[in-house]
Amino acid sequence: MAPFEGAALVGGASGAEFAVPFPVVALIASAGGINALARVLAPLPAELPAAVLVxxxxxxxxxxxxxxxxxxxTRMAVRIAxxxxxxxxxQVLVTAPGWHLLVTSQSRIGLIKADDLPPSRPSADLLLATLAVTCGPRALAVVLTGMGHDGQAGVRAVAHCGGTVIAQDQATSQFFSMPSAAIDTEQVSQVLALDDIATAIIAHTMAATGNR
Incomplete structure (x- = not known):
């Protein structure tokens, strides 16, 4: 898949059928993720024309x-979803401990209680799958440092619905299992160093909203 291929579909017939009318960026992470999330969010402008889910x-x-x-x-508005x-x-909405976060067909957040059994908590796969079917080509999934393979199925869903996927590279990942699992799907558009991801997010959202 070429870089930002999914974003090029925005505004066409394949984008009109999805519920959410603006770009949505999902940042998913596990071990080592607090620092990675902070470094991705820090350069983003307050007026980023996209919602961000963490x-x-x-x-x-x-x-x-x-x-x-x-x-x-970050300069963006941040709160617990x-x-x-x-x-x-x-706006940045952060998933609270003990809950899985979903994106609903009403362009709203749905929370379901996580129990003591798998999937991972919160589940990146559940988030990305619902993001895919509500946002289509407006979805951007960013897979950051983490252990395990949570998000791999969700990455396939995002790509299937025309969205875009970025993964953090091995050199800058504290733990590479999650980005590696995403890359193994062969649906990742770009593999980037941590400090290059914010620039790619801005480029994606600008292209998705017609502001190049």
Whole structure:
């Protein structure tokens, strides 16, 4: 797949059939992810014409300070996602510990309780699959450092619906299992160093909204 091939479909017939009318970026991570997420979000402009969803594997009993940490590192508005929240450009919604985050056909957030059994918590696969079917070519999945293979099925879903996938490279990943699993699907458009990902996100969202 050529870089940003999915974004080129926005505005065409294949984009009109999807529920969410603007770009949505999903940042998924596990081990080593707090630093990676902060470094991706830091350069993004407050007026980014896309909604951003953050999913980091956490124990359900963790204190849930991720939104607070990330808010100090970005100009975008950051808060914990609540059930029924509407998606809007320029906003970062962070998945709370103990919940899986879904994107619904009403362009809203759906939260379902995570239990003590697999899948990973929160599940990147569940997030990306629902992102794919609601956003289509407007979806951008970014797979960052982490252990395991959560997100691999979701990456296939995003690509199937015309979206775009970026993975962090091995040299800058603290743990490469999750990015590697995404790359193994052969559906990743770009494999980038951590500090190059924000530029790619901006380019994708500008192209997706016709602002090149």
């Amino acid at each position: 999913s980091l594997h956490q124990s359900p009993g963790s204190p849930g300070r991720l939104a607070e940490i990330l808010a100090r590192r 609540a059930n029924g929240d509407g998606l809007r450009p320029g």
